[in-house]
Amino acid sequence: MSLTPAFPVLSAAETAALLPFAALCDTLASAAGEYMAGAICSPERQVLPLPGDGVLLSMPATAQDIGIHKLVNVCPGNSRRGLPTIHGVVSVYDAASGAPRLILDGPTVTGRRTAAVSLLAIRALLGGVPRHVALIGCGKQASAHAEALAALYPGLRLDVHGQTLAGAQAFCLQHAALPLSLQPAVGRIDAAAEVVIMLTTSKQPVYDEPARSARLLIGVGAFRPDMAELGPLSIAGSQLFSDDPVGARHEAGDLIQAGIDWAAVASLADALAGRFDAARPRLFKSVGTAAWDLAAARCALANWQAGQ
Template sequence: MPITPSSQAPGALNAAATAACLPWDALADEIATLLLDTTVSVPARTVLPLPQGGNLFVMPANDSRVAMAKLITLTPANTGTGRPAIQGDVVVFDVATGERRLVLDGPTITARRTAAASLLAARHLARDRQGPLLIVGAGVQGLAHLEAFVLGLGVRDVWVASRGAAGAEALVRRAHALGVQARTVADADAALPHCPLIAVCTPAHSVVLSAPPRPDAFVAAVGAFTPAMAELAPAFCRHVAAHGHIVVDSEDARHEAGDLLQAGLDVGTLPTLRDVLQGERAPPAGPVLFKSCGWAGWDLAAARLAMRLGMGAAPPGQPAPPPQATP
């Protein structure tokens, strides 16, 4: 007997409505607030390998009022097919009543909370906030970091390095639409001496940065989230460790940060973003690397903000644009 899909559940927000209730500055502020909230509980995420090379991620978290679970698939084989690499939802519950309150678009949450965490780190650790900003990788995370750093940090000049020319040009056009200067560059390493801000947003299938960054650089690296993945060369990571400062997004990164683990660094001794917010600061000189592997706490922060701003969002039945997220 054929199954007829039901209509969209009440409280379900599509990609556009999900993005609308997660403004960049407000989301970065919510992440900062969450990191200092002692009621927050974030179990380790479960990653289930799928037969065709994909993965199923199950990521729960809660505080004293809100519980959420992110359930998404990551299917690298979808790249170039028109199907999104990440698909799924974030389901948000009221702790007191157990009621489901919202269903948010999983890829949109993933893109925006990742870039918002980088924005928060840059607020505290970047010495030069004007740029130029070098974005390596022109996929969804590249777009999210462009918007977060332009709209949240005030960047006015953007350079884009990507192996796909069409994607790089599209990101440049988006930067122009935001009112900032932008250009493509052929060699990311050659651009490093000119860019105090760098966002590395690739699928982390291979190393994309090898040359050392400039002494005042802030680097956000978000593509690698397993010990086997890396987008930064070991020498790059060791240079920052020796001459500057490395911060990881959460304690979980200590066993997930492939860039750092493959460089032979003792990741367990590195400060987290929470440590930075609690008073630890970067040294007065030297580059800073913010290594992000993703954490369900960021999703909980997005869910908390959406609970405040999203309950009155646009009606859920309207068509959504293609989901905008990659790892």
Template sequence: MNNLLDASQTAARLPYGELARQVRALFADEAVQVPERLVQPLPGGGSLFVMPAFDARIAITKLITFTPANAGTARPAIQGDVVVFDVATGERLLVLDGPTVTARRTAAVSLLAAQQLAAVPQGPLLIVGAGAQGRAHLEAFAEGLPLQRVFVASRRVGSALSLVAHAKDLGLDATVVHDPNAVLPECPLVVTCTPADGVVLKSRPRDDVFIAAVGSFTPRMIELGPDLCRHCAAHGQVVVDTPEAQHEAGDLLQAGLEPAGFPTLRQIVLGEQAARGGPVLFKSCGWAGWDLAAARTAVRR
């Protein structure tokens, strides 16, 4: 059996609904352990990520590079692999395509958060950023929510048009917008998945909005205006993906908010913290546990 999977083979093993269910199951598994990830800065502005995790059956290590300078070129910004081992035998079970795992597991986590927290799950959905994460979030939300309409904003018009065409292929009404802030009041579902090198959303959102912000994962990266973040914290709820967000959630840190004071998605899913009304901001920074959930899904299939 071939255990070295390319991007399309990896995607075929990771349907979004099953991924979201595996993420939920991960929360209740006491055998799961996720050591702190290593993020090594590289010359030229890139980073090397080494992300291990394991449970009672499998162990994984994600090895990827993040190269922001590749944005807008033929090379992906994220490259690398996820290696999956059998804990009992030490055998290598699978090598999954790293960028595919990253895109699909991130979108599945956002989907689970939306299923738990979104007041108006049918949308319209505003996607800001039309790269791999934008495409994955479109597919995940279209599969797991009763979505009907999508707006797409991107600095690269060609990418926005391509994502709109994909949305129409999925049976959705889709439109390119040049200023995401102009349509923010119309959208109860929002995903920001940009390179996070500057604020892309800053206007006042709806009171029933659900925002999944996935682009930034360092203290210096930012997508959301500080006033928007503070508004969600004061009038609704901020939820972080994991406790590690206290070191990584640039949007919140630059707004003067303390991520450690907000509930995690695990606490919401397990009922340890109650969801509240008002605008909801879900800040996702990434975690090797999500890659472990993806490996579980791939092995099962």
């Protein structure tokens, strides 16, 4: 009996090639409306503990065309072992028959769809093409966001804030081939930055400046109630949006700790539809949902089939 699977198991590079950011953003924009309308079923993720503050995340989702199941292990202690923080896979199935179609690299799907969601937030909420963006964090999500920004906004100035200047400089050197003006930084955000994207797993706020209408805030890294990248000063003065307002009630530590009114949190679909006040400051909190993995799987599967 052959042990070779009847469906492709793709590497990180092969998965990335099937998820170009422009097409992925468009697929996610469509999925955002489907998700809010109930056409994509994406229950809250199941979180199981692993040793050393790690977690195993089980995230299924289904629609009329496909079903997916993402299994991802997040192990913060891996940095000390010289290993990636995230490992996992996304399995893709035909909805009608249940037959497997693809196995995608989980961290690549997560990184690219998360960055694409941030770019959708910029598209919807900034009110123009960004010229100056600041990233706080130098990890894998920061890499995915730098690649996404380079793909959609080449020539952009991108300030990269690390815990140390040496770490920020190393990140900029690693990504020097991207068509961006990369500037390593630590400390306070440049006043000219139109977008600030937080990409850390900090348990203390890394940004808490007064909210202002000329700067869009995007919080990505804090995904547990005990984490908080954004401080209460920034949150209190902002219109609040989340990619998944239901999941955010349990996972968005920044918002949970700030004691916000959850009835006031709008969705990504609301942002894309223009349902907000452009004269007031805006804050977008990304917590992730398997609906976005399903959208990424759609994009990957369509491109895979087109190449056959």
